[in-house]
Amino acid sequence: MLRFDAALALLRQSGQAEPSAARGSVAYLQALIDQLVDLSSRDVLTGLANRRSFELALAREVDRVARSAEPALLLMIDIDHFKRINDSHGHAAGDLVISAVAKALSDSVRPMDLAARIGGEEFALLLPNCPTAFGPQVASRVRQRVARQAVTLPSEGRRLSVTVSVGGAFAPQWVRSTPGIWLQRADQQLYRAKAEGRDRCCLEQPAAGSVSRQEREMLLGGPVIQDLR
Amino acid sequence: MSESVHPGRAMARVIAVTSGKGGVGKTFVSANLAAALARAGQRVLVLDADLGLANLDVVLNLCARVTLHDVFGGRAELADALQPAPCGFTVLLAGSGLLEYSRMTPVLHDRLVEVVDAVRPDFDIVLLDTGAGISDVVLFTLSLADELLVVVTPEPTSLTDAYAAIKLLATTQAARPVRLLVNQAQQRGQGLVVRAQLQQVLDRFVNPPLDQPLQLALLGEVPYDAAVRESIQQRLLLLETFPGSPAAVGIAAAAGKLLPP
Numbered sequence: 491m492l493r494f495d496a497a498l499a500l501l502r503q504s505g506q507a508e509p510s511a512a513r514g515s516v517a518y519l520q521a522l523i524d525q526l527v528d529l530s531s532r533d534v535l536t537g538l539a540n541r542r543s544f545e546l547a548l549a550r551e552v553d554r555v556a557r558s559a560e561p562a563l564l565l566m567i568d569i570d571h572f573k574r575i576n577d578s579h580g581h582a583a584g585d586l587v588i589s590a591v592a593k594a595l596s597d598s599v600r601p602m603d604l605a606a607r608i609g610g611e612e613f614a615l616l617l618p619n620c621p622t623a624f625g626p627q628v629a630s631r632v633r634q635r636v637a638r639q640a641v642t643l644p645s646e647g648r649r650l651s652v653t654v655s656v657g658g659a660f661a662p663q664w665v666r667s668t669p670g671i672w673l674q675r676a677d678q679q680l681y682r683a684k685a686e687g688r689d690r691c692c693l694e695q696p697a698a699g700s701v702s703r704q705e706r707e708m709l710l711g712g713p714v715i716q717d718l719r
Numbered sequence: 720m721s722e723s724v725h726p727g728r729a730m731a732r733v734i735a736v737t738s739g740k741g742g743v744g745k746t747f748v749s750a751n752l753a754a755a756l757a758r759a760g761q762r763v764l765v766l767d768a769d770l771g772l773a774n775l776d777v778v779l780n781l782c783a784r785v786t787l788h789d790v791f792g793g794r795a796e797l798a799d800a801l802q803p804a805p806c807g808f809t810v811l812l813a814g815s816g817l818l819e820y821s822r823m824t825p826v827l828h829d830r831l832v833e834v835v836d837a838v839r840p841d842f843d844i845v846l847l848d849t850g851a852g853i854s855d856v857v858l859f860t861l862s863l864a865d866e867l868l869v870v871v872t873p874e875p876t877s878l879t880d881a882y883a884a885i886k887l888l889a890t891t892q893a894a895r896p897v898r899l900l901v902n903q904a905q906q907r908g909q910g911l912v913v914r915a916q917l918q919q920v921l922d923r924f925v926n927p928p929l930d931q932p933l934q935l936a937l938l939g940e941v942p943y944d945a946a947v948r949e950s951i952q953q954r955l956l957l958l959e960t961f962p963g964s965p966a967a968v969g970i971a972a973a974a975g976k977l978l979p980p
Contacts, residue, residue, distance in 0.1 A: 665862035
């Protein structure tokens with residue numbers, strides 16, 4: 491005896507209709523599973539992909555890029571001074587801002603891209619097949635799109651604009667890598683954007699293998715090495 | 720990765736040998752390290768992963784009947800390309816001048832992954848002797864390894880190139896044990912100094928934002944030794960020709976530290 495009540499209640503609550511196939515049929519079960527999978531991969535507030543499905547997509551993309559070397563861009567996006575919005579306008583206003591940013595993000599990318607909400611005010615965009623030269627353009631388009639979109643607060647009757655900081659890194663090409671490393675590199679750029687004053691985009695520079703003058707001087711400055719020169 | 724309950728059936732540790740700069744003795748180290756490990760009872764394979772300019776065959780004075788090239792091209796089975804080397808280890812030769820494999824392609828990616836996965840069950844240690852530099856092919860080969868061995872000489876150019884390679888690995892690839900072998904050391908203890916010098920710069924410029932800071936371990940130092948040149952000229956392993964030479968003793972000590980506890 492199969493029990494559907496809990497699943498159906500969940501789906502109804504999320505606005506989905508009961509599958510139209512005959513109850514208990516394979517088609518019915520498949521439709522039910524599909525609806526539950528969809529539900530468990532979406533963020534409740536914004537309808538974007540949630541952290542779980544984002545991590546799955548990221549792992550898939552890392553494996554794909556490893557053997558195709560197709561450039562893929564990961565953008566991490568954080569709403570600037572979000573705590574201030576919550577504190578001065580209330581959590582309901584905070585939720586409205588999050589939904590508005592989510593909409594701006596999904597409107598600013600291609601259908602093949604993945605927009606996800608991965609934390610409170612933190613979002614990610616995964617852009618497969620994004621040429622390296624387009625990176626800065628894509629990132630700033632996303633940032634500007636959010637800045638242009640004002641949120642109307644019904645309780646106060648006024649409009650509120652928010653900005654975002656954007657950090658990005660391209661997937662390592664041709665190497666076996668992990669989603670964690672990619673995420674960490676994009677996150678570093680997000681921290682940089684925050685530290686440099688927010689409302690801006692920072693992308694990792696491709697020449698990560700270069701050695702700066704300071705590095706070289708410190709490396710070759712030791713006593714033994716100097717003796718040999 | 721799961722550990723096998725049967726030690727005899729455990730999967731090989733794949734150790735990539737790299738250097739950044741060319742001409743620091745990478746292939747010499749790989750071959751002699753393999754010989755020392757084989758003497759210690761390990762089943763060792765050296766895979767010549769310098770696909771563009773392979774020269775393991777030259778170092779070992781071997782003539783490859785079947786090469787990695789033939790295996791990649793589907794003209795031969797992998798098992799037929801495995802060939803015994805002096806001192807009881809096995810080699811998989813690339814065949815020199817494979818220009819078509821000097822750049823990464825999806826086909827090369829899949830073939831190399833297949834070959835490395837296929838040899839794992841039959842050996843205890845697989846050494847990937849990579850090419851010089853930090854080309855796509857080298858970086859990809861390094862990403863296939865469980866452990867990394869960086870060969871460096873105490874010269875400014877070698878140190879700088881090794882640092883650049885280590886930095887790139889730390890920031891773009893999964894964290895793994897990275898060991899350092901200081902070749903052509905001019906004085907005793909120079910290995911420690913070179914390691915400390917590299918570590919200091921990594922700690923200052925590379926490690927701060929990393930989740931797992933990179934800690935270099937010193938595998939050993941091989942002193943500058945005229946016997947090395949002599950063995951290379953004769954195209955023989957140093958461990959065979961001058962087993963008591965300071966460089967051979969250094970290699971053997973390094974091999975001892977690579978053995979499982």
